Each structure stands twice: as C-alpha cells, then as structure tokens.
Amino acid sequence: MILSRVEEWTGRVKAELQRSFAEEYSSRETAGSFALGVFITMLPTLGTGLIVFVALAWLFDRINRVALFASVLVFNPVVKWGVYAASFTLGVLILGPVPGVTSAEVSLSAGPEIVTRLLVGNVILAVVAAVPGYFVCHRLVEAYQARGVDIVETIEEVVGPDQGVVGPDEKAVGPDGGPVDAAGEARSHGDDAHGTDGGR
Structure with missing residues (x-):
C-alpha cells in the first residue's frame, strides 16, 4: 500500500513537471521556478506559502507558474513535519x-532558542533541497526539449525539410512542375494533353 502511494505521488510530480515543460519558458526559468518553489515550501510559512506563490507569479512574468506550484507536491504537509524535526536536529548540531x-516537542510557539535552531536548520535544508532540485528539473526539461527536436529532425529526414502537408485547397506539384495524382505519382503535361485530346 505504501509503495502504491509512493508511485502515485511520484507520478503526480512527474505529470506536473511535464506539463510545465510545455509552457513558453526556457529550461533555466522552469528549473529556477521549481527550485524556488521547493525552497519556499520547505520553510515554516504557517500556511502562507501559496499566498507567496501567487504574489511571485503576479510580480514576475518569467516565473513558470506550473513548475512553481508543482513543488507543493514534493513537500506536502505530512512530509514537512519530518522536515521540521530534521531542521531542529540540524540546528541543535550547529548551535548546541x-x-x-527534543525534536518531537518542536513548534514555532516554543521559546526563541528552539525557533532559532528550527529556522537555521530549516534554511540549510531548504537550500540543500532547492539546489539539486534545480539541476534535476533543468536536466529533465532539456531532455524533454531534445526529444522534441529529435522528432522534428526525424520527420524532416523522411519527408524533406522543404516539403509540407498539402492543404485541401492546394494542388500538389511534382518535380517537373506537373500535377500529382492521388497515388502520389507525378503526371506530365503531355499526359494531360493526351488525355484531353482523347476525350474529344
């Protein structure tokens, strides 16, 4: 059951990221948006993270909104409690x-000494998660875009870069300038003339 939930969660993250790849943004902009979302989501925002996302998306046109909000799927509220415990533990290792x-008694309503250790550890973990998140997302975007280029190049190799699809109101033209029949074979102008004379 746990494995199926993990697979479902992974599939949702992958689907959202792939949807963000289709947006009109560069690979750096998409990866940066996702990494920024990961950083903000890991911080103890007290439920204001989505408001921050909306404000950033409104202020900056080059933020990929889909990639930004996809980070919420990575660190959901259940995961964040584990992040807070790890953050406090890291803060204790640094500040004493x-x-x-104990880490089980950590909350933002605790004393300033606890909050300080929680925030220090939280910021460090947020950076540690955001940096590889950027590079992983950047690599995925470039791989996705390269796959699209490979498809285009393959099609051009088959049909030729200068050949296109003939529209319903257009007539296909053969190499000698003559028309092309339904079977794709070129007919010469002489054949057309012979057919016209034979019909008289």
Missing part, C-alpha cells in the same frame, strides 16, 4: 542543544 527539549 536546548536543555530538556
């Missing part, structure tokens, strides 16, 4: 322990 306090 708080007498009589």
Whole structure:
C-alpha cells in the first residue's frame, strides 16, 4: 500500500513537471521556478506559502507558474513535519542543544532558542533541497526539449525539410512542375494533353 502511494505521488510530480515543460519558458526559468518553489515550501510559512506563490507569479512574468506550484507536491504537509524535526536536529548540531527539549516537542510557539535552531536548520535544508532540485528539473526539461527536436529532425529526414502537408485547397506539384495524382505519382503535361485530346 505504501509503495502504491509512493508511485502515485511520484507520478503526480512527474505529470506536473511535464506539463510545465510545455509552457513558453526556457529550461533555466522552469528549473529556477521549481527550485524556488521547493525552497519556499520547505520553510515554516504557517500556511502562507501559496499566498507567496501567487504574489511571485503576479510580480514576475518569467516565473513558470506550473513548475512553481508543482513543488507543493514534493513537500506536502505530512512530509514537512519530518522536515521540521530534521531542521531542529540540524540546528541543535550547529548551535548546541536546548536543555530538556527534543525534536518531537518542536513548534514555532516554543521559546526563541528552539525557533532559532528550527529556522537555521530549516534554511540549510531548504537550500540543500532547492539546489539539486534545480539541476534535476533543468536536466529533465532539456531532455524533454531534445526529444522534441529529435522528432522534428526525424520527420524532416523522411519527408524533406522543404516539403509540407498539402492543404485541401492546394494542388500538389511534382518535380517537373506537373500535377500529382492521388497515388502520389507525378503526371506530365503531355499526359494531360493526351488525355484531353482523347476525350474529344
């Protein structure tokens, strides 16, 4: 059951990222938007993270909104409690322990010594998560775009770069300038003239 939930969660993240790849943004902009979202989501924003996302999307046109909001799927509220415990533990390793306090008793309503350690560890973990998140997303975007280029190049190799699809109101023209029949074979002007004379 846990494995199926993890697969479902991974599929949702992948689907949202792929949807963001289709937006009109560069690979750096998409990766930067996702990394920024990861950084903000990991911070103890007290439920204001989505408001921050909306404000950033409104202020900056080059932020990929889909990639930004996709980061919420990575660090959902359940995961964030584990992040807070790890953040406090890291803060204690850096600033020293708080007498009589364990990671299970961490909250933002606690004393300033606890909050300081929580925030220090949280910012460090947010950076640690955002940096690889940027490079992973950047690589995925470039791979997605390269796959699209490969498809275009393959089509051009088959049909030729200068050939296109003939519209319903257009007539296909053969190499000698003559018309092309339904089977795709060129007919010469002489054949057309012979057919016209034979019909008299």
